[in-house]
Amino acid sequence: MLQFQVHSPGKVILHGEHAVVYQRPALAAVVGLGTKLQFRQQSDSQVASFQLEALNCTLEIQLSDFNTFLANFRSQNPKGSTAKLLEEVRGEIDKQLERSNNGVPALKATTQRAFISIYYLLAGAVLSAPGEDELTLKTGFQVHVESELNVGAGLGSSASYGAALATAFLILTGHFDSESYLEQENLALISHWAYESERVNHGTPSGVDNTVCTYGGIVRFVKGQGFESLSIHKPLNILLVDSRVSRSTADIVAKVRHLRDAFPQLIDAIWQACEELVKAAIPLYESFGNEQDDSSKFEQLERLFQMNNDLLKAIGVSHPKLEQIFTIAFKRGFFSKLTGAGAGGYAIVLLPENYQGNEVYWKLKEELEAAGFGIHVTTAGGEGLRVSSLKN
Numbered sequence: 418m419l420q421f422q423v424h425s426p427g428k429v430i431l432h433g434e435h436a437v438v439y440q441r442p443a444l445a446a447v448v449g450l451g452t453k454l455q456f457r458q459q460s461d462s463q464v465a466s467f468q469l470e471a472l473n474c475t476l477e478i479q480l481s482d483f484n485t486f487l488a489n490f491r492s493q494n495p496k497g498s499t500a501k502l503l504e505e506v507r508g509e510i511d512k513q514l515e516r517s518n519n520g521v522p523a524l525k526a527t528t529q530r531a532f533i534s535i536y537y538l539l540a541g542a543v544l545s546a547p548g549e550d551e552l553t554l555k556t557g558f559q560v561h562v563e564s565e566l567n568v569g570a571g572l573g574s575s576a577s578y579g580a581a582l583a584t585a586f587l588i589l590t591g592h593f594d595s596e597s598y599l600e601q602e603n604l605a606l607i608s609h610w611a612y613e614s615e616r617v618n619h620g621t622p623s624g625v626d627n628t629v630c631t632y633g634g635i636v637r638f639v640k641g642q643g644f645e646s647l648s649i650h651k652p653l654n655i656l657l658v659d660s661r662v663s664r665s666t667a668d669i670v671a672k673v674r675h676l677r678d679a680f681p682q683l684i685d686a687i688w689q690a691c692e693e694l695v696k697a698a699i700p701l702y703e704s705f706g707n708e709q710d711d712s713s714k715f716e717q718l719e720r721l722f723q724m725n726n727d728l729l730k731a732i733g734v735s736h737p738k739l740e741q742i743f744t745i746a747f748k749r750g751f752f753s754k755l756t757g758a759g760a761g762g763y764a765i766v767l768l769p770e771n772y773q774g775n776e777v778y779w780k781l782k783e784e785l786e787a788a789g790f791g792i793h794v795t796t797a798g799g800e801g802l803r804v805s806s807l808k809n
């Protein structure tokens with residue numbers, strides 16, 4: 418019976434968040450925290466069950482219902498597009514919830530979206546499976562998902578979750594196996610379905626999150642044009658600081674859109690500055706680690722972090738809790754910026770090479786914790802998604 422484990426990292430946007438929605442380049446990096454998915458096929462079962470630790474719930478799909486849904490979709494949509502499939506999945510899940518709820522309160526919106534992603538990605542993988550013409554699911558399985566990423570905080574939990582699900586379903590349906598998943602066309606397929614999962618959460622994701630979570634490292638991404646991986650020598654040390662203010666990426670993106678509608682030239686000038694910033698940052702990231710002393714390059718990067726943060730403040734996506742983090746870091750001589758949509762979520766503090774030997778770093782950690790913030794020391798720019806074997 419098929420069993421394996423998928424680890425997919427979360428991400429931070431180093432530069433270019435928001436501007437990326439308007440076709441400007443962004444630099445994004447994977448972090449050392451991620452989602453772990455364990456997949457176990459079960460010979461005697463006709464149920465697919467999903468234990469989602471982050472949402473504290475278990476969701477089930479009866480294979481007979483799922484296969485009926487697929488048969489109907491195939492007959493009614495012979496050239497079925499992904500957009501049509503997502504619409505049909507939403508309708509099917511509404512129907513199933515109505516049937517099973519009998520007046521009991523429906524699933525929370527977060528859980529419902531997580532379920533739509535599961536159903537949509539599983540259906541997509543089956544419908545596009547190579548080989549057999551009309552594949553159906555015959556054997557049940559159990560999926561266990563746990564995550565080190567806070568949901569809805571700007572660390573790409575949804576893309577990481579989508580990439581892990583997509584990988585599991587693509588392996589299950591024979592698109593590739595746990596040996597060949599790293600081939601370029603297979604990674605592209607994973608990233609494509611992780612993007613589709615993102616669409617369940619945000620109307621118009623730029624695609625940066627699913628790309629970096631799949632491929633790893635640091636990527637330069639332009640919406641609609643694809644991405645390039647930066648050639649870096651080693652990951653960067655960062656401190657991730659959780660403001661513990663949750664917010665919806667879709668809402669913040671919509672607010673920024675209103676601002677741009679009101680002041681298009683002004684906001685486009687800010688996007689232009691963000692683009693210049695990305696250009697200036699790339700050679701710095703690519704040259705860290707190829708010289709004995711990186712300190713002057715590090716100082717330049719610190720200035721870019723500060724400028725980037727000020728540009729994000731100008732579009733109104735900071736928050737008093739984030740401001741408190743920036744002030745504590747600055748007082749101790751560290752540079753920081755918000756990351757992702759902002760208005761809460763995480764801040765990134767840049768850490769120098771030998772930060773652990775620096776007394777001020779420990780003071781910074783202590784002060785941030787005492788102020789009630791969550792902190793994780795990690796790296797930016799490590800490995801992307803990985804599949805490994807799973808022992809019983």
Ligand SMILES: Nc1ncnc2c1ncn2[C@@H]1O[C@H](COP(=O)(O)OP(=O)(O)OP(=O)(O)O)[C@@H](O)[C@H]1O
Pocket residue numbers: 452469470471472526527528529530531532562563564567568569570571572573574575576578618626665666757758
């Ligand atoms: N570990 C997980 N288990 C189940 N569902 C998850 C998990 N992580 C994310 N999700 C799904 O993703 C949604 C959160 O997406 P959202 O984009 O708002 O947050 P994010 O990805 O953490 O933030 P950002 O996109 O700003 O980086 C949740 O509503 C849930 O449906």
Ligand SMILES: C[C@@](O)(CCO)CC(=O)[O-]
Pocket residue numbers: 430433434435436437438571573621622623624625626666670757758
């Ligand atoms: C705010 C934003 O630029 C970053 C979200 O991580 C939105 C997006 O890229 O879709």
